[in-house]
Amino acid sequence: MSFFKRLKESVSKTTESVTQKFKDGLSKTSSSLVGAMDSVFSRNRIDEELFEELEDVLIGADVGVQTTMEIVDRLRSEVKQRKVKDPADLQPLLSEILVEMLQGDDRDTAMNLKADGLSIILFVGVNGVGKTTTIGKLAHQYRQEGKRVILAAGDTFRAGAIEQLEVWGERVGVDVIRHQAGSDPAAVIYDGIQAAKARGADILLCDTAGRLHSKVNLMEELKKVYRVIQREVPEAPHETLLVLDSTTGQNALQQAKWFNEATRLSGIVLTKMDGTAKGGIAVAIRRELSIPVKWIGLGEKLDDLQPFDAEQFVHALFVQAIEKEEEA
Amino acid sequence: MAFEGLSERLQSALSKLRGKGKVSESDVKAAMREVRLALLEADVNFKVVKDFVARVSERAVGQEVMKSLTPGQQVIKVVNEELTQLMGGQQSKLDLSSKPSVIMMVGLQGAGKTTTTGKLAHHLKKQNKHPLLVAGDVYRPAAIRQLEVLGDQIGLPVFSLGDQENPVEIAERGVAQAKEEGNDVVLIDTAGRLHVDETMMDELKAIREKVEPDEILLVVDAMTGQDAVNVAESFHQEMALTGVVLTKLDGDTRGGAALSVKSVTDCPVKFAGMGEKVDALEPFHPERMASRILGMGDVLTLIEKAEANVDEEKAKDLERKMRTQQFTFDDFLEQMDQVRNMGPLDELLGMMPGMGQMKGMKNLQVDEKQLTKVEAIIRSMTREEKQHPEVINASRRKRIAAGSGTTVQDVNRLIKQFSDMKKMMKRFSSMSKGKKKKGFGGGFKFPFMQ
Numbered sequence: 001m002s003f004f005k006r007l008k009e010s011v012s013k014t015t016e017s018v019t020q021k022f023k024d025g026l027s028k029t030s031s032s033l034v035g036a037m038d039s040v041f042s043r044n045r046i047d048e049e050l051f052e053e054l055e056d057v058l059i060g061a062d063v064g065v066q067t068t069m070e071i072v073d074r075l076r077s078e079v080k081q082r083k084v085k086d087p088a089d090l091q092p093l094l095s096e097i098l099v100e101m102l103q104g105d106d107r108d109t110a111m112n113l114k115a116d117g118l119s120i121i122l123f124v125g126v127n128g129v130g131k132t133t134t135i136g137k138l139a140h141q142y143r144q145e146g147k148r149v150i151l152a153a154g155d156t157f158r159a160g161a162i163e164q165l166e167v168w169g170e171r172v173g174v175d176v177i178r179h180q181a182g183s184d185p186a187a188v189i190y191d192g193i194q195a196a197k198a199r200g201a202d203i204l205l206c207d208t209a210g211r212l213h214s215k216v217n218l219m220e221e222l223k224k225v226y227r228v229i230q231r232e233v234p235e236a237p238h239e240t241l242l243v244l245d246s247t248t249g250q251n252a253l254q255q256a257k258w259f260n261e262a263t264r265l266s267g268i269v270l271t272k273m274d275g276t277a278k279g280g281i282a283v284a285i286r287r288e289l290s291i292p293v294k295w296i297g298l299g300e301k302l303d304d305l306q307p308f309d310a311e312q313f314v315h316a317l318f319v320q321a322i323e324k325e326e327e328a
Numbered sequence: 329m330a331f332e333g334l335s336e337r338l339q340s341a342l343s344k345l346r347g348k349g350k351v352s353e354s355d356v357k358a359a360m361r362e363v364r365l366a367l368l369e370a371d372v373n374f375k376v377v378k379d380f381v382a383r384v385s386e387r388a389v390g391q392e393v394m395k396s397l398t399p400g401q402q403v404i405k406v407v408n409e410e411l412t413q414l415m416g417g418q419q420s421k422l423d424l425s426s427k428p429s430v431i432m433m434v435g436l437q438g439a440g441k442t443t444t445t446g447k448l449a450h451h452l453k454k455q456n457k458h459p460l461l462v463a464g465d466v467y468r469p470a471a472i473r474q475l476e477v478l479g480d481q482i483g484l485p486v487f488s489l490g491d492q493e494n495p496v497e498i499a500e501r502g503v504a505q506a507k508e509e510g511n512d513v514v515l516i517d518t519a520g521r522l523h524v525d526e527t528m529m530d531e532l533k534a535i536r537e538k539v540e541p542d543e544i545l546l547v548v549d550a551m552t553g554q555d556a557v558n559v560a561e562s563f564h565q566e567m568a569l570t571g572v573v574l575t576k577l578d579g580d581t582r583g584g585a586a587l588s589v590k591s592v593t594d595c596p597v598k599f600a601g602m603g604e605k606v607d608a609l610e611p612f613h614p615e616r617m618a619s620r621i622l623g624m625g626d627v628l629t630l631i632e633k634a635e636a637n638v639d640e641e642k643a644k645d646l647e648r649k650m651r652t653q654q655f656t657f658d659d660f661l662e663q664m665d666q667v668r669n670m671g672p673l674d675e676l677l678g679m680m681p682g683m684g685q686m687k688g689m690k691n692l693q694v695d696e697k698q699l700t701k702v703e704a705i706i707r708s709m710t711r712e713e714k715q716h717p718e719v720i721n722a723s724r725r726k727r728i729a730a731g732s733g734t735t736v737q738d739v740n741r742l743i744k745q746f747s748d749m750k751k752m753m754k755r756f757s758s759m760s761k762g763k764k765k766k767g768f769g770g771g772f773k774f775p776f777m778q
Contacts, residue, residue, distance in 0.1 A: 249553025
């Protein structure tokens with residue numbers, strides 16, 4: 001059975017609306033990939049030129065040089081082993097490799113939250129990736145699930161950041177703990193934790209200022225925030241999520257590496273996937289640092305932030321090829 | 329420093345050619361393979377990389393290079409020239425001829441439009457312009473507030489109609505107000521949008537038709553990967569851009585976008601944002617950038633920064649003091665302030681030629697906090713101590729440490745460094761009188777380096 005079929009069956013186990021969301025959100029990504037892929041897979045035979053062209057496509061999707069080499073090498077050996085002759089048969093093989101790489105060793109990309117009692121989620125990342133917006137959307141979803149949510153406005157640096165979070169708080173109907181602009185973020189988070197405990201909240205979402213991972217002082221500041229959370233609630237933060245703009249290139253690896261060193265990341269939120277960005281860097285991060293993608297931003301609406309699902313993701317990318325195969 | 333990773337890889341790829349009396353075609357080929365990987369890993373668009381490598385290879389194995397006495401150097405020269413060409417050849421300035429000149433900022437979400445609008449306004453203000461900022465981002469919560477805070481910081485007016493008005497209306501009335509009040513530049517901030525979002529792109533076009541901007545600048549995050557060219561291409565098609573501003577080019581971004589955007593869209597990069605502060609925006613000079621990438625430093629920018637931030641009179645005074653050995657802790661403090669005004673120290677160091685290769689300089693972390701510590705120590709000294717450091721004995725050291733919240737070791741270290749520095753100045757001044765000695769004094773380090 002072709003991997004495409006298996007993929008389709010597996011995907012159909014989740015609800016139709018989720019599949020649709022992935023398909024819609026990734027349609028721009030998919031259609032710009034398809035053009036490039038088509039020219040690769042419609043070649044007459046499988047030869048070195050084909051592999052080279054495929055390398056360009058993958059590098060063009062921000063997968064990165066090393067990860068691309070690994071993918072293409074694996075594809076080469078699969079081709080040899082399974083004696084594949086038709087270039088069209090490479091597509092299911094490639095999608096299989098991608099799913100495998102994105103899933104990594106453990107299939108568990110679910111959020112690690114406490115069934116009862118307070119769970120703390122810390123959001124970190126460079127400037128402009130969408131941390132505050134992500135927090136707003138997640139707050140909305142947890143509210144929908146009936147959870148008590150509190151937001152802590154830990155971005156005390158960027159002009160207007162506190163106000164931005166407050167607007168989200170009003171929109172979603174949750175409390176926002178804030179200090180003055182320019183105050184110590186660790187103190188804001190501390191107050192957030194105290195408020196969350198006192199008000200019996202289920203989830204505390206902690207915003208932090210965007211910072212370049214190469215700025216030592218700012219990373220030290222972040223470590224302090226992390227320490228304060230650990231000190232106040234021993235097993236916290238329950239999740240530390242790196243918010244990553246999917247248009248980011250190879251620099252994302254450095255981001256993941258340094259933020260992981262400062263705060264031990266538990267997952268990644270891949271934002272802005274509704275553009276033409278391919279987000280290939282997620283594959284490289286999974287491969288090199290084994291940090292899983294946990295959420296994916298598929299649009300601007302409140303519920304367009306979806307739990308990441310490698311199969312859904314790859315399915316949506318290859319959806320046109322899959323439909324073609326079915327017709328045939 | 330910007331382009332760090334790329335710079336390192338390129339230099340190591342090319343170092344094998346440097347100083348070679350003879351360069352074979354296979355030497356060039358091997359070097360170009362590494363150049364190709366270096367560029368790809370820096371997110372330079374893969375098509376651009378292909379063309380670039382082909383062009384350099386062709387020129388490098390050509391007659392003029394192979395037959396020259398220093399072919400290795402010649403190849404590096406070719407790479408430098410082609411890099412410069414790739415980034416647009418020469419600096420491209422803003423067109424500010426109309427009164428008022430209207431500048432429109434566009435881009436994806438999170439690229440840094442609002443921050444850049446503030447930085448650009450600050451830059452123009454320093455050139456004696458009187459910009460008006462127009463808050464046209466009505467979608468992102470508190471974006472208007474952000475621009476207002478920035479306006480406050482740099483002391484410039486912000487025009488806003490709140491977030492219930494139509495952005496087209498806001499832009500139009502903003503320009504009208506600028507005309508009335510005599511502002512000579514209008515900077516219009518717009519909401520971030522995806523280049524594939526037709527309704528939002530139509531809104532930008534409507535603004536363009538109403539206010540007829542002189543400049544439409546696309547703000548691009550320097551960390552953007554291969555998609556940068558798609559984004560720039562679509563914005564250019566829809567909006568007919570006049571230029572690009574690269575943001576977040578500090579830190580370890582490899583800045584591939586800087587190298588791709590111009591050759592794909594033919595829109596020149598006009599500015600580069602290099603830090604968080606409002607003055608961290610630099611005009612983009614392709615030739616200087618190329619030499620920074622190749623580790624040849626950028627002395628021109630350094631000098632310009634110095635000229636803009638250092639008071640000439642004071643500098644002369646300092647120089648005299650250094651020569652005559654009258655340099656005191658007061659002068660030291662003042663000098664430190666002036667250097668700090670020029671920008672983040674690691675950026676400044678990156679502009680020094682050869683800094684990249686210098687031992688121990690590569691992973692140098694300039695800790696600005698260390699500077700604050702030094703400042704605190706000096707400020708805890710009495711006037712006498714500052715003028716005559718030799719009076720500082722053990723009990724004074726203890727007092728200074730207590731007063732500045734540091735340790736006696738910190739104080740000792742600073743005093744030691746200060747006296748080393750004085751000794752070096754002595755050497756320098758005797759050097760400039762006599763014959764020139766080689767090199768920059770041995771293990772000397774500024775106190776803020778670790």
